[in-house]
Amino acid sequence: MKYQLEVSNITKSYGDLKANDNVSLRIKDSSIHALLGENGAGKSTLVKIIYGSLSPDSGEMKWANNEYSPKSPFQARENGIAMVFQHFSLFESLTVEENIILGLDSVGLNDNFSEQIIKYSKQYGLDINPQQVVGDLSVGARQRVEIIRCLMQNPKLLIMDEPTSVLTPQEVADLFVTLKKLAADGCAILYISHKLEEVREICSEATILRGGKLVQSCIPQEHSQKELAEMMIGKKLTELARANIAVGESIFSIDNLSRKSDDIYGVNLNNIALKINKGSIVGIAGVAGNGQDELMELLIGEISSPKTTLNFNGQDIGTLNSHERRQLSMFFVPEERLGHGAVPDMSLDENMLLSRPDSTEMTSNDVIDWKKVATHSKNVIDTFDVQTPSSRMLAKSLSGGNLQKFMVGRELIQNPELLIVAQPTWGVDAGSANNIHQALIELADKGSAILIISQDLDEILSLCDKIHVLSEGKLSDAVDMKSKGLEKISQLMVGGKTQ
Amino acid sequence: MNESLFINIIIGISIASVPLIFAAIGELLVERSGVLNLGVEGMMIVGALLGFVVMSHTQNPYLAVLSAMLGGMVIASIFAFLTQFLLTNQVATGLALTLFGLGFAAFAGRGYTEETIQLITAVPIPYLSDIPYLGPLLFSFNPLVYLAFFMVYLVWWFLFKTKQGLILRAIGDNHDAAHAIGHNVVRYRVMAILFGGAMAGIGGAFLSLVQVPIWGEGMTAGRGWIALGLVVFASWQPFRIIFGAILFGGITILQIHAQGLNINVSAQYLSMLPYLATIVILVSLRMRLKNKTNRTVPNCLGRIFHSTT
Numbered sequence: 001m002k003y004q005l006e007v008s009n010i011t012k013s014y015g016d017l018k019a020n021d022n023v024s025l026r027i028k029d030s031s032i033h034a035l036l037g038e039n040g041a042g043k044s045t046l047v048k049i050i051y052g053s054l055s056p057d058s059g060e061m062k063w064a065n066n067e068y069s070p071k072s073p074f075q076a077r078e079n080g081i082a083m084v085f086q087h088f089s090l091f092e093s094l095t096v097e098e099n100i101i102l103g104l105d106s107v108g109l110n111d112n113f114s115e116q117i118i119k120y121s122k123q124y125g126l127d128i129n130p131q132q133v134v135g136d137l138s139v140g141a142r143q144r145v146e147i148i149r150c151l152m153q154n155p156k157l158l159i160m161d162e163p164t165s166v167l168t169p170q171e172v173a174d175l176f177v178t179l180k181k182l183a184a185d186g187c188a189i190l191y192i193s194h195k196l197e198e199v200r201e202i203c204s205e206a207t208i209l210r211g212g213k214l215v216q217s218c219i220p221q222e223h224s225q226k227e228l229a230e231m232m233i234g235k236k237l238t239e240l241a242r243a244n245i246a247v248g249e250s251i252f253s254i255d256n257l258s259r260k261s262d263d264i265y266g267v268n269l270n271n272i273a274l275k276i277n278k279g280s281i282v283g284i285a286g287v288a289g290n291g292q293d294e295l296m297e298l299l300i301g302e303i304s305s306p307k308t309t310l311n312f313n314g315q316d317i318g319t320l321n322s323h324e325r326r327q328l329s330m331f332f333v334p335e336e337r338l339g340h341g342a343v344p345d346m347s348l349d350e351n352m353l354l355s356r357p358d359s360t361e362m363t364s365n366d367v368i369d370w371k372k373v374a375t376h377s378k379n380v381i382d383t384f385d386v387q388t389p390s391s392r393m394l395a396k397s398l399s400g401g402n403l404q405k406f407m408v409g410r411e412l413i414q415n416p417e418l419l420i421v422a423q424p425t426w427g428v429d430a431g432s433a434n435n436i437h438q439a440l441i442e443l444a445d446k447g448s449a450i451l452i453i454s455q456d457l458d459e460i461l462s463l464c465d466k467i468h469v470l471s472e473g474k475l476s477d478a479v480d481m482k483s484k485g486l487e488k489i490s491q492l493m494v495g496g497k498t499q
Numbered sequence: 500m501n502e503s504l505f506i507n508i509i510i511g512i513s514i515a516s517v518p519l520i521f522a523a524i525g526e527l528l529v530e531r532s533g534v535l536n537l538g539v540e541g542m543m544i545v546g547a548l549l550g551f552v553v554m555s556h557t558q559n560p561y562l563a564v565l566s567a568m569l570g571g572m573v574i575a576s577i578f579a580f581l582t583q584f585l586l587t588n589q590v591a592t593g594l595a596l597t598l599f600g601l602g603f604a605a606f607a608g609r610g611y612t613e614e615t616i617q618l619i620t621a622v623p624i625p626y627l628s629d630i631p632y633l634g635p636l637l638f639s640f641n642p643l644v645y646l647a648f649f650m651v652y653l654v655w656w657f658l659f660k661t662k663q664g665l666i667l668r669a670i671g672d673n674h675d676a677a678h679a680i681g682h683n684v685v686r687y688r689v690m691a692i693l694f695g696g697a698m699a700g701i702g703g704a705f706l707s708l709v710q711v712p713i714w715g716e717g718m719t720a721g722r723g724w725i726a727l728g729l730v731v732f733a734s735w736q737p738f739r740i741i742f743g744a745i746l747f748g749g750i751t752i753l754q755i756h757a758q759g760l761n762i763n764v765s766a767q768y769l770s771m772l773p774y775l776a777t778i779v780i781l782v783s784l785r786m787r788l789k790n791k792t793n794r795t796v797p798n799c800l801g802r803i804f805h806s807t808t
């Protein structure tokens with residue numbers, strides 16, 4: 001068997017923390033190889049070592065049977081390794097063409113390059129226009145730009161770091177077609193993902209890391225999704241089940257809510273109506289960019305709406321700001337973690353205190369008692385397994401998944417009567433997602449109402465007892481999950497989609 | 500209005516706008532790379548002093564201009580070191596640089612306040628300058644005037660026609676991404692900052708070598724700040740710098756000629772004009788862009804780049 005890349009016994013430490021501890025990995029020619037692991041398992045470190053942006057403390061690598069120790073990404077690219085980054089490495093104010101040129105070391109500016117880009121884009125069915133400014137593109141189109149930039153290096157190995165986390169289901173399907181074609185053309189792919197279903201669909205091999213160590217290499221199709229997840233987290237997953245769905249009286253309603261978006265790329269909301277009862281989990285499914293952001297801003301109170309359009313416990317609250325809403329026991333987890341959910345440059349403790357509607361338990365005469373704050377943060381950190389050295393760390397220093405756990409936890413421990421949460425497990429690994437889901441269910445079992453806005457259909461299906469679909473700013477009627485709703489939901493999602 | 504007055508006004512405007520063009524085009528490149536250097540005024544005044552001192556000792560205009568550029572670069576290199584290697588806050592460092600430059604120049608220039616030098620004079624281009632009207636308007640300037648306009652072209656060409664320019668713009672747009680694909684963010688920024696220093700230095704020297712033959716404490720009189728405003732006014736587009744600088748230069752000249760034309764306004768009001776105009780234009784520009792996604796500002800402007808790998 002021929003291997004394109006062999007990684008042997010790589011170790012890399014940051015102080016006391018061993019990010020990679022004696023990790024080995026072998027990627028076959030023309031294969032799609034999955035690299036699995038929770039947040040902080042050492043996937044990114046390993047990939048950075050392969051891509052030359054980090055050098056290992058010990059261990060060696062072979063590239064097509066030759067010694068390989070890249071000093072920089074330039075060297076990695078020279079050898080034929082290309083990478084699509086998790087947070088796109090694109091430049092928003094530049095055109096597609098300029099972005100692609102920036103990633104290609106041998107191409108200058110005057111090489112009249114558009115035609116070649118178009119040629120590649122046709123060959124792999126990746127539709128892009130070289131002259132467009134990247135800032136105007138959808139997330140899916142941006143990823144196509146990244147992929148084409150990589151493909152134009154004619155790579156022998158393409159590394160993809162969680163490529164599907166921001167894509168719509170249709171875009172994911174398109175991506176997989178491209179990846180399969182690429183592998184068939186002789187390019188090996190190292191595919192990093194949390195999404196085990198996808199890994200089982202397209203990867204022929206999987207390497208699983210946990211806590212910096214190699215757990216196992218296996219063939220993903222030989223294991224169930226649950227088994228793979230348990231290998232990743234090293235313990236059993238909790239089965240999700242609602243103990244008792246005791247739906248009480250109505251607690252929150254949206255009535256006739258419309259909004260004209262002030263962003264030229266935004267979506268106008270049209271006559272949104274919805275009711276939530278105590279003890280019920282209601283989901284809003286739908287492909288991102290169909291008005292979710294606009295709706296969330298209104299629900300949180302970042303933007304006010306006519307008084308009577310929102311009603312909580314019999315009180316019209318459309319004009320209340322988010323602090324006033326929190327005082328009524330409505331709590332929120334917005335999708336955008338840095339900037340909306342948390343202040344990036346403040347510590348977890350400070351972020352803990354900031355969103356509290358009533359901070360008397362952490363202050364005395366308005367003077368902050370940091371010890372008490374830290375106790376509360378510690379509680380969240382322990383309960384939701386947030387990986388951080390201390391609660392004094394800045395919010396922005398945590399990985400996305402970890403911060404998400406902290407933010408969901410922060411809201412949950414306040415026992416909200418209504419929790420509105422957007423993308424509760426976005427970027428969170430399987431084990432932690434399981435924890436968050438379990439906590440949401442427990443909250444609902446206690447009689448609180450939950451509204452989940454998510455484009456992860458599996459998540460919505462497994463948690464919610466009533467589901468709406470948001471499409472082009474219009475909200476469908478509720479689909480009751482007891483009566484075979486799945487087909488109907490798919491129809492609604494597809495029906496509302498414009499290509 | 501007679502013709503010679505008209506020509507004089509045009510020439511006056513050009514002369515008044517040149518220091519602004521130099522300083523602003525340098526700062527434009529700096530800001531395109533994502534760095535905000537508020538020390539333009541400080542670099543200009545050091546350039547003005549050094550140019551004057553070297554001229555008064557050597558009578559060599561080339562050496563004088565060159566020293567002014569070097570002086571600007573030395574001051575800029577302090578800024579580069581502090582912000583790019585010690586990761587200090589750019590706004591605070593830039594302000595400190597201005598204060599330092601002004602103070603240093605005032606101190607070091609004490610012995611030169613009584614001196615005068617031979618101004619660098621205009622060099623009419625043979626034959627072309629004899630063309631009626633066009634000759635005096637286009638072909639009878641000081642070489643530094645042509646250089647200023649050429650620098651604008653050069654910066655435009657670099658930014659939009661070379662790969663290095665593209666990389667520099669990319670770094671200003673998203674330094675993390677640029678770093679991720681392997682470009683050396685700090686090196687590009689240091690070079691840009693040094694270029695900005697050289698341009699500010701030469702802009703300052705234009706004041707003391709071409710406009711007036713004397714050295715005076717604080718003789719840059721806020722031109723560095725106007726240059727900073729000009730970069731915003733130009734929406735980071737090189738050629739718009741010329742337009743903006745001429746506008747501001749024009750207001751300055753208007754201030755001088757207004758009295759000659761018997762417009763009875765107090766001199767204090769007139770000397771406020773360029774600064775007032777700066778504010779009005781910046782505000783109106785912002786109003787115009789209010790509801791649009793602004794893609795002209797380099798996204799990383801003023802942000803500290805700290806490589807984690």
